[in-house]
Amino acid sequence: MSMINDFVVRFANVNGTGSASANYLFAKSIFRMGIPMSPKNIFPSNIQGLPTWYEVRVSERGYLGRREGVDVCVSVNPQSMKQDVACVKPGGYFLYDNTKPLAAELIREDINYLGIPLMATCNREYTDPRQRQLFKNVMYVGALSALLQIEFGVLEELLAEQFAGKEKLIAPNVKALKLGIDYVHEHFTYPLPMRVERRDLVGNSILTTGNSASGLGAVYGGATVVAWYPITPSTSVAEAFHEYADELRIDADGRTNFAIVQAEDELAAIGMVIGASWNGSRSFTATSGPGVSLMNEFLGLAYFAEVPVVLVDVQRTGPSTGMPTRTQQSDLTIAAYASHGDTKHVMLFPSTPTECFDMTADSFDLAERLQTPIMIMSDLDLGMNDHMCTPFQWDEHSEYDRGKVYSAEDLDTIKRYGRYQDVDHDGIPYRTIPGVHATKGSYVVRGSSRDEFAVYTEDSAAYMRNMDRLSKKWETAKTLVHAPQRYQEKDASTSGALFFGTTTDSAQEALDILKASGIVIDALRLRAFPFNNTVAEFVRSHDRVFVIEQNRDGQMRSLLTTELNVDPAKLLSVLNYDGMPITAETITSQILHHLNQTS
Amino acid sequence: MSFLRPKFRHPHLPTNELGYTTTEYEGSLSTLCAGCGHDSISAAIVQACFEMNIEPHKVAKLSGIGCSSKTPAYFLGNSHGFNTVHGRMPSVATGANLANRDLIYLGVSGDGDTASIGMGQFVHAVRRNLNMVYIVMNNGCYGLTKGQDSATADRGSKSKAGSVNPFESIDLCGLALELGASFVGQSFSGDKEQLIPLIKAAMSHKGFAFVNVISPCVTFNNNVGSTKSYDYVRQHMEATATVDFVPMMTEITASYEQGSDATISMHDGTLLHLHKLADGWDPSDKLSAIHALQHARNEAKVLTGLIYYSADGHELHDVLNSSERPLNSLRQEELCPGVAKLEEINKGLR
Numbered sequence A: 001m002s003m004i005n006d007f008v009v010r011f012a013n014v015n016g017t018g019s020a021s022a023n024y025l026f027a028k029s030i031f032r033m034g035i036p037m038s039p040k041n042i043f044p045s046n047i048q049g050l051p052t053w054y055e056v057r058v059s060e061r062g063y064l065g066r067r068e069g070v071d072v073c074v075s076v077n078p079q080s081m082k083q084d085v086a087c088v089k090p091g092g093y094f095l096y097d098n099t100k101p102l103a104a105e106l107i108r109e110d111i112n113y114l115g116i117p118l119m120a121t122c123n124r125e126y127t128d129p130r131q132r133q134l135f136k137n138v139m140y141v142g143a144l145s146a147l148l149q150i151e152f153g154v155l156e157e158l159l160a161e162q163f164a165g166k167e168k169l170i171a172p173n174v175k176a177l178k179l180g181i182d183y184v185h186e187h188f189t190y191p192l193p194m195r196v197e198r199r200d201l202v203g204n205s206i207l208t209t210g211n212s213a214s215g216l217g218a219v220y221g222g223a224t225v226v227a228w229y230p231i232t233p234s235t236s237v238a239e240a241f242h243e244y245a246d247e248l249r250i251d252a253d254g255r256t257n258f259a260i261v262q263a264e265d266e267l268a269a270i271g272m273v274i275g276a277s278w279n280g281s282r283s284f285t286a287t288s289g290p291g292v293s294l295m296n297e298f299l300g301l302a303y304f305a306e307v308p309v310v311l312v313d314v315q316r317t318g319p320s321t322g323m324p325t326r327t328q329q330s331d332l333t334i335a336a337y338a339s340h341g342d343t344k345h346v347m348l349f350p351s352t353p354t355e356c357f358d359m360t361a362d363s364f365d366l367a368e369r370l371q372t373p374i375m376i377m378s379d380l381d382l383g384m385n386d387h388m389c390t391p392f393q394w395d396e397h398s399e400y401d402r403g404k405v406y407s408a409e410d411l412d413t414i415k416r417y418g419r420y421q422d423v424d425h426d427g428i429p430y431r432t433i434p435g436v437h438a439t440k441g442s443y444v445v446r447g448s449s450r451d452e453f454a455v456y457t458e459d460s461a462a463y464m465r466n467m468d469r470l471s472k473k474w475e476t477a478k479t480l481v482h483a484p485q486r487y488q489e490k491d492a493s494t495s496g497a498l499f500f501g502t503t504t505d506s507a508q509e510a511l512d513i514l515k516a517s518g519i520v521i522d523a524l525r526l527r528a529f530p531f532n533n534t535v536a537e538f539v540r541s542h543d544r545v546f547v548i549e550q551n552r553d554g555q556m557r558s559l560l561t562t563e564l565n566v567d568p569a570k571l572l573s574v575l576n577y578d579g580m581p582i583t584a585e586t587i588t589s590q591i592l593h594h595l596n597q598t599s
Numbered sequence B: 001m002s003f004l005r006p007k008f009r010h011p012h013l014p015t016n017e018l019g020y021t022t023t024e025y026e027g028s029l030s031t032l033c034a035g036c037g038h039d040s041i042s043a044a045i046v047q048a049c050f051e052m053n054i055e056p057h058k059v060a061k062l063s064g065i066g067c068s069s070k071t072p073a074y075f076l077g078n079s080h081g082f083n084t085v086h087g088r089m090p091s092v093a094t095g096a097n098l099a100n101r102d103l104i105y106l107g108v109s110g111d112g113d114t115a116s117i118g119m120g121q122f123v124h125a126v127r128r129n130l131n132m133v134y135i136v137m138n139n140g141c142y143g144l145t146k147g148q149d150s151a152t153a154d155r156g157s158k159s160k161a162g163s164v165n166p167f168e169s170i171d172l173c174g175l176a177l178e179l180g181a182s183f184v185g186q187s188f189s190g191d192k193e194q195l196i197p198l199i200k201a202a203m204s205h206k207g208f209a210f211v212n213v214i215s216p217c218v219t220f221n222n223n224v225g226s227t228k229s230y231d232y233v234r235q236h237m238e239a240t241a242t243v244d245f246v247p248m249m250t251e252i253t254a255s256y257e258q259g260s261d262a263t264i265s266m267h268d269g270t271l272l273h274l275h276k277l278a279d280g281w282d283p284s285d286k287l288s289a290i291h292a293l294q295h296a297r298n299e300a301k302v303l304t305g306l307i308y309y310s311a312d313g314h315e316l317h318d319v320l321n322s323s324e325r326p327l328n329s330l331r332q333e334e335l336c337p338g339v340a341k342l343e344e345i346n347k348g349l350r
Helices: A019-032 A078-087 A118-125 A129-148 A152-162 A167-187 A210-220 A235-248 A266-278 A289-305 A332-336 A353-370 A380-384 A408-412 A460-480 A503-516 A533-540 A555-564 A584-598 B037-051 B067-074 B089-099 B111-115 B119-127 B172-178 B192-203 B231-240 B286-298 B316-320 B339-348
Strands: A006-014 A037-042 A051-059 A070-075 A088-097 A112-116 A206-209 A223-228 A259-262 A282-287 A309-315 A346-348 A373-379 A386-389 A444-446 A485-487 A495-500 A522-526 A544-549 A571-575 B059-063 B080-083 B104-110 B132-138 B183-188 B208-214 B261-265 B271-275 B305-309
Touching (some): A019 A152, A078 A088, A112 A167, A129 A152, A152 A167, A206 A353, A210 A380, A235 A259, A259 B089, A259 B316, A266 A282, A266 A309, A282 A289, A289 A309, A289 A332, A332 A346, A332 A555, A346 A353, A495 A503, A495 A533, A495 A555, A503 A544, A522 A533, A544 A584, A571 A584, B037 B132, B037 B192, B059 B067, B059 B089, B067 B104, B067 B132, B080 B089, B089 B119, B089 B316, B111 B119, B111 B132, B119 B172, B119 B208, B172 B208, B286 B305
Parallel strands (some): A006 A070, A088 A112, A346 A373, B104 B132, B183 B208
Antiparallel strands (some): A006 A051
16 A cells, blocks of 8 residues: 555654654645645643654545554654554654664564664754754654655745744754755665655645634634633633734724733633623633533523623543543533533534634624523644644624624613513523613623512522523524534435544544445534534434544433433444544444444 | 512602712612611612712622622612622622723622632732722621621631631731732721711722621621621711711811720620721821731721722733723724734635
């Protein structure tokens, strides 16, 4: 099988040694050569010293999910060398720093070794200790470019862009690249069987992270008040918002058309969002599972008091602190039913940075239309890794939907304003913004039971009317949230697959693999909770449905079972919960296992 | 159940400059216990806003959970209110304030809501110098759950059931001072002569204005041996309420004897010491304020009146350099950077 534009390179580095920019240079050069690729950063909860990995999958066919097995491993971390040697597929290559000889136990007969004296060379060529460290990284990128046939001009171009304004840094970087290239030319047979060839397969795609896209989406969606508390992997959402807003949201007096507060904890962050939204600003927070746990009480308040909230949940591996720098889709249950009492929350499931942008921007409309929390369920893989995706788009004719808000003029025409009256019979009442009118429209928001006029009451009938109206609103939500995406409609089969978020890439690849062996499976990508009728119909119309997700307990399957009133036996879990992005191999083998058991 | 206050009023009630009577500043009927100190504070808020000619809808009132936090329903019925979750009013007030800097933010809270469950949020609102008035209705106990000690109950204070509080109390004024509050005052719910002007001063202050009001729980903390036993004190405070406190914006005068202490003996035999603001007191001197608070504490007295005031006027919006226009008034054209800009961003990501 050809390994042109189809392989995985893994870099094994020490955290905090400046490897990230060199590894990114490698990944981006492939992207610039028009070849689809997806990088994954596998990093520890640590600032300096622990092992960290960067994996780049190159795929001419455009499969962007993680793939098992490493074709070329670049190992510059003695701590992890044993497992790095072990990860290489038979016939693959192990590129290492041979300044010191490789221990005998690290020698495998079935792989190829490429020893390059990275440290010795850089110690010879550079005097500054920091440069010696950094240019070791650039040197291996140079070596790889020779081995994999990456165009030198592309690397030069990327360095020029990276160091625009700091041009004197370009030459030493180019020199380091050449040190690597020259060494390969003098010592090895090149190129390797796995290599790249220029293509035109990325079109006008962009390369960015889900978190950056969410931050930008919030700028476009009109967020003005942002409150957050630092937590991996969501921190860069608020940071991205701040960076973009500093550029895009400064008024004529040099003041900011936004306010961002690093709160004292997640409880305060969500409280600030609720306060700002109540007061008529578009506001959001970003957090991860532990933050959602802390925000539960406030989410219940927002649900019951009907205050818009936008929350970006960049999920990580739980429970508790779990593996804080690993990915998972395991906040579904807590997010869907956050808080005590009967509560339900709207969730959106982006699968690409483009969707992070769209859904974050859309969520402000949805939150104000529905007057309830909207949670964008991203994850570490989507949020923190760069993904090739379609460019961001904005409809210049679109207008923010501020939902049902009475103005002073509206209030003048109303005899008695009732905050919780179902005027339009869709479960969504009209709200007023503080300060709107001198004598009309005021009320006290509270988490306690109240009647249609927002007057505190413990009357059972009034309480039930309110709860039933909230259920009606939930039905309305089904008509407003993002519809699921259907695949393979023409090849109707008795089996179906449901997936969402970052599972999408690998799930689509798995379905292709199965299809190639004659197993056709219909598929539906969930984009929102509550599920609309399409989802219910999809489950009903298939004998068995594989629910593919990245958690241990099949949380999406539980939601489907609970909300759709379908036979749980029909829903077969396909799971991955090791903290690494799910692979097509995992999905394929689990589906085959299920099919073998049922046939 | 909240009861709507009857709309009928005496036709010759005095009006303020806006043409409003106090009726326009009232809320629904209180459901707190008869004689609760909190009701007096609500009345003081109504009176302060009336006298200051504040348009009621330009005030946003917020609270947490507890007896004190029920009160926003009982004053300023034409203001929007937010009865948040327990101990979390400061964060909601912060978000609200950031969204619209043009309203007056009036937060009311209790000693449990502020000094226990809400301590985290309270201290951070203070250190951000959020532009708001923060009133603690401090009765030293959890009234709504039937009288447990709170964190402001003094060490040695006796509960209704006879147990003695073994823990040190938290001095909220001292804490607020320490954390940079730019206005700190302390008063007593029964002393409306002092409380009303103090609230007025707080409402005209730019920055975080903290007012700790000792407010007796007539039902659960009104027994012999309690240091916050006030139902008898309320009657006596009228007699001793000779404090004349004029809003900061003009000048501070006092009709009581400068530097005098007021000791009120309650009919159950306990004593309350009120230490009135001394002559020559420099309310802008933080060190002297801290010293006086500590001194009063050592003497088992309650220092009331204005304790500290900074005219700095630097509040959170200044720190953030945020727009002088309310953020909630910005239109889509001002918020959304548009298609061309997005295309430029796309270009940078290729």
